[in-house]
Amino acid sequence: MAAMTSSARPHLNRRLAEFGTTIFAEMSALAVTTGSINLGQGFPDTDGPEEVREAAVRALREGRGNQYPPGPGIPELRTAIAAHQLSRYGLSYDPDTEVLVTAGATEAIAASLLALVEPGDEVVALEPYYDSYAASIAMAGGTRVPVTLRPHSAEEAGFRLDLDELRAAVTDRTRLLLINTPHNPTGTVLTRAELAAIAELAVERDLLVVTDEVYEHLVFDDAEHVPLASFPGMRERTVTIGSAGKTFSFTGWKVGWVTAAPELVAAVRAVKQFLTYVSSGPFQYAVAEALALPDSYFEEFRRSMLARRDILAKGLAEAGFRVFRPAGTYFITTDIRPLGEKDGFAFCRALPERAGVVAIPNAVFYDDREAGAPFVRFAFCKKEEVLREAAERLRAL
Numbered sequence: 001m002a003a004m005t006s007s008a009r010p011h012l013n014r015r016l017a018e019f020g021t022t023i024f025a026e027m028s029a030l031a032v033t034t035g036s037i038n039l040g041q042g043f044p045d046t047d048g049p050e051e052v053r054e055a056a057v058r059a060l061r062e063g064r065g066n067q068y069p070p071g072p073g074i075p076e077l078r079t080a081i082a083a084h085q086l087s088r089y090g091l092s093y094d095p096d097t098e099v100l101v102t103a104g105a106t107e108a109i110a111a112s113l114l115a116l117v118e119p120g121d122e123v124v125a126l127e128p129y130y131d132s133y134a135a136s137i138a139m140a141g142g143t144r145v146p147v148t149l150r151p152h153s154a155e156e157a158g159f160r161l162d163l164d165e166l167r168a169a170v171t172d173r174t175r176l177l178l179i180n181t182p183h184n185p186t187g188t189v190l191t192r193a194e195l196a197a198i199a200e201l202a203v204e205r206d207l208l209v210v211t212d213e214v215y216e217h218l219v220f221d222d223a224e225h226v227p228l229a230s231f232p233g234m235r236e237r238t239v240t241i242g243s244a245g246k247t248f249s250f251t252g253w254k255v256g257w258v259t260a261a262p263e264l265v266a267a268v269r270a271v272k273q274f275l276t277y278v279s280s281g282p283f284q285y286a287v288a289e290a291l292a293l294p295d296s297y298f299e300e301f302r303r304s305m306l307a308r309r310d311i312l313a314k315g316l317a318e319a320g321f322r323v324f325r326p327a328g329t330y331f332i333t334t335d336i337r338p339l340g341e342k343d344g345f346a347f348c349r350a351l352p353e354r355a356g357v358v359a360i361p362n363a364v365f366y367d368d369r370e371a372g373a374p375f376v377r378f379a380f381c382k383k384e385e386v387l388r389e390a391a392e393r394l395r396a397l
Contacts, residue, residue, distance in 0.1 A: 015138045022131060023364045027348065034352040037390045039312075039378040040360045042184070042330060046383060048249035049290065049297065056253075056286035065281025071273055073101025073257070077284045080291040081242070081257050088216075089227050091235070097262040100269050103279040104254035105214045105243040108268070110136040111275060112210045112239050112258065113176075115267040117142040121175035126161065128365030128372055130184055130212070137178075145169050146367050149186055151324060151335070158324045159186035159333070163197045170201065176208040177201075179228060182215040185365055185377040186333050187326020189223040199231035202238075208264075209234065214243040214256070215329040217298050220306050223327035229259075236261045239268065244287040246330075247301070249381075253283040305330055305380070308387055312380040315391020321376075330381040333362060337374045339397055344376050355393045 024041045031038035047053060059065050065074070072078065078095035085091040093099055102108040109132055117123060119141030125133050127146035137144045147166045149159040170177075179198060181190040190198075202209050209228060216225045229238040239260040245251035258268050309325075313332055317323045322335035341347045344361030352358055359376045366372035380387060 015141065016135065019135050019138070023360060027358050027360060030349070030352050031358040034356070034358075036352040036356045036358045037382075037386060037393065038358045039380070039382065039390055040348075040358040042379045042381060043251045044249040044381045045386060046249065049293065052248055052250070052286050052290045052293075055289040056282050059282035059285040064285055065283070067281070068278050069101075069281045069284060071278060072096075072269060073099070074281075074284045074288070077101055077255075077257075077288040077291075080288040081259065084291045085227075085240075085259055089230055091227060091230055091259070093259045094262070098259060098265055100258040100265050100272065101280075101284060102256040102258060102272060103276040104245060105212060105241050105256040106132050107254075107272065107275055107279075108241045108243075108256045108258050109133065109210070109212060110139065111268045111272040112241070113137055113140045113142070113178075115271040116208055116210070116239070116264075117175055120173070122171060122173045123176050123178055124166070124169045124174055125178040126180055126183065127367060128185055128362055128375075129178075129180065131364060133178055133180075134367075142175070143173075144367070145174070148366075148368070148371060149183065149188055158327060159183075159188045161188070161190065161194055163194065166198070167201055170205055170207070174205065174207060176210060178210050178212070180212040181228075182213075182219055182223075182225065182326075182328025184215065184329050185331050185360075185362055187324065187329050187331055189219050189225065189328040192224075192226055195226055195228055196231055199228060199234045203233040207237070209238045210241065211238060212241050214241065214246045216242065217247045218302060218305055218330060219328040220302070220309065221327060225328070237264075239264050244283075244290060247298075248287070248290045250283070250287075253280055253287070255280045255283050255287045308380045308382070308384060311384055311387045312378060312391065315387070315394060316378065319391070319394035319397050330379055332378045332380060334376050334378065335374050336376055342374050344373055348376060355396045357390050357393050 027040040078099040082093045082095040113136040117140035121142045123142045124145045127148045211228045244255040348361045362375035363369045363372035
């Protein structure tokens with residue numbers, strides 16, 4: 001076969017030409033080579049509940065899930081997901097027709113957008129956004145339309161959504177709203193009033209909505225998580241995405257799910273079957289048991305993350321950052337300008353050598369890189385002693 005020449009077609013589909021190796025891979029590799037504390041990528045440094053791990057081991061030993069599980073997910077997990085939505089939020093879903101298990105939330109997002117977005121459709125998303133959103137919209141041939149969350153003058157208020165800007169972003173070409181609450185990376189939790197306004201807009205303009213709610217159990221202070229599907233007129237037009245990784249600290253298991261009306265689930269399933277087909281067989285049985293854990297688990301998990309948030313937030317403030325205290329997730333966004341810095345990329349690439357800590361520049365989550373340039377994200381889903389050590393190192397700044 002003749003060698004490819006420089007004039008040959010590029011290997012990467014032009015829709016994805018802007019996407020290369022993620023910043024998470026780059027910064028995690030930098031953490032390893034420099035021996036730095038990795039507060040960049042959002043994965044815990046401890047495993048979740050022992051009884052859930054044992055449930056996975058038991059499933060393996062009993063031969064449950066070692067072969068292909070059912071395409072929609074095992075019945076036990078779909079039933080547990082439906083029971084969770086009903087007991088937590090009063091949302092009733094049929095486990096057989098309205099629940100779909102996916103390879104993590106990332107596949108759920110990709111499959112939903114590939115299923116529901118036609119080439120040329122506009123997708124309105126809250127910026128800054130998780131990087132897979134942009135890639136999934138591009139793969140679907142859609143056009144992303146960012147609506148930017150902006151920092152409030154009061155740090156405690158974090159980043160806020162301008163509802164007028166959201167409404168103005170919707171055009172006759174808009175097909176879908178992509179909503180994330182609790183929001184990564186800013187830690188914003190949309191209020192009932194904000195969600196009600198989004199619901200009214202979706203109904204008025206007959207829009208589909210995909211909501212990424214993977215941090216639903218990580219809300220702090222006076223914030224509350226309210227599913228968008230619970231508002232009038234929204235259940236039949238909303239695809240809700242959840243995940244076991246964030247709630248139970250088993251991010252490597254890659255167990256996510258979709259709940260929606262039958263026709264929406266059928267559309268997402270039609271795509272999902274040609275992506276991973278199926279995944280996480282034995283882990284699905286374990287997650288089914290995890291979702292049935294008592295309320296005390298979820299409350300203790302939240303309290304534990306709240307304590308870690310406060311440790312890191314205090315350390316970052318003492319190091320000279322402007323700290324936007326998150327109402328949800330396990331990320332803190334900071335402003336580096338009080339440190340005399342303005343370029344988040346340069347700051348994060350130098351930080352391991354300067355302080356032995358790795359963070360992520362928020363600009364990677366923006367279409368408008370300048371808007372995100374002074375913001376840097378730190379993850380606090382780490383052991384308390386690790387966070388204290390990171391805070392001590394950051395004082396060198």
